[in-house]
Amino acid sequence: MTSLPPLAQVIGDPIAQSKSPIIHRFWLEKLGLSGDYTAAHVSAEHLADYLGTSRTKSGWVGCNVTMPHKQDIIPLLDALDPTAAKLGAVNTVVRSDDGLLTGYNTDAGGFLEPLRQELANNHLFRMARILGTGGAARAIIAALADQGFTLVVAGRDPAKARALLDKLAPEGEHHAIHLSHFADTTDFAFDDREGCMDLIVNASPLGMTGNEPLAFDLSHAPPRSIVYDIVTSPVETALLTEAKAAGFRTIGGLAMLIGQAAIAFEKFYGTPPPRAHDAELMKRLSQ
Structure with a gap:
């Protein structure tokens, strides 16, 4: 037991854009629990020092880990x-x-949460085009492979994408390609997608505030695709704006963030968060 109210944090470099403190503080407030959740800027060279200090700090119960420290x-x-x-x-x-100190990964569960209703349906075929090969992409590759998707993973280093597929999704005919493949317009004629589930997933930091834009031409998205961007800053990325305008269903990064935060919250504070207030929380995060 800790002698001070529980403190959890989110660490990363950069970290100013993180919305995790808003989420956890919102839930703590709704539950009337003592405790806090803060953001801490931790560079790669100070990561070991941060953990060494934190593990002996009274009240510190753990942290969420974001880029570039997940590995x-x-x-x-x-x-x-x-x-x-x-x-x-x-x-x-x-x-x-x-x-x-025990490490967990809640990204897979958080990513799948907003897709659960669609995944409950039977599909003739499931395919996902995943952009990115970082820590979040690893969880998404494994999660979607377990859900029966054929995967196309695109990265700046196709060999890395291939290695991830071989490790995390060894079954099935999956494909690794260069990220630039999706940048230009294609005239590929997609077959009838009735009864299929297609996903376009930006699992990279491209398009995030302060980062390079994501170059993805929507001609690569099959009809009826769901376009899912895990970036949370900005809330409405250029990819999501363009996809909505083109008539695609979209899911923003806040949905995944709330889903994975819910799993972490229970580990940190010993009680599940009050999910009945999700609409209010989403509105607060979007301001």
């Missing part, structure tokens, strides 16, 4: 949850009462 943090932890070990990426660290 580099692993050797600094005492234990890994099986999912995090399989993915080779950690986005949640929890301190036990005896000071041990």
Whole structure:
């Protein structure tokens, strides 16, 4: 047990854009719980020092981990949850009462949450085009492979994309290509997609505030595709704006962020968050 009210944090570099403190503080307030959740800017060279100090800090219960630390943090932890070990990426660290640090990955569960209703349907075929090969992409590749999707993973290094597929989705005829493949217009004639589920997923930081824009031409999106951008800043990315204008269904990064935060919140504070207030929370996050 800790002697001070529980404190959890989110760490990354950069970190100013993180909306995690808003989410966790909102839930703490709704539940009337003591405790806090803050953002901490932690550079790569200070990651070990941060964990060393935090594991002995009274009240500190753990942290969420964002770019670029999801993989580099692993050797600094005492234990890994099986999912995090399989993915080779950690986005949640929890301190036990005896000071041990265990790494988890809640990205897969958070990513799938807004798709659950669609995934409950039977489909003739499922295909996902995933842009990115970082920590979040690892979780998304594994999650969608488990849901029966044929995957096309695009990255700046196709060999890295291929290696991720071989490790995380060894079954099935998946494809690894260069990210530039989706930048130009295509005149490919998609077959009838009735009864199919197609996803376009930006699992990269491209399009995030302060980063390069994402070059994706919507001619590569089959009819009836769901366009899913995990970027949370800005809330409405250029990809989502263009996809909506073209008539595609869209899912923004806030949905995944809230889903994975809900799993972490229970680990940090010992109680599930009040999800009945999701609409209010989403509105607050969008301001």
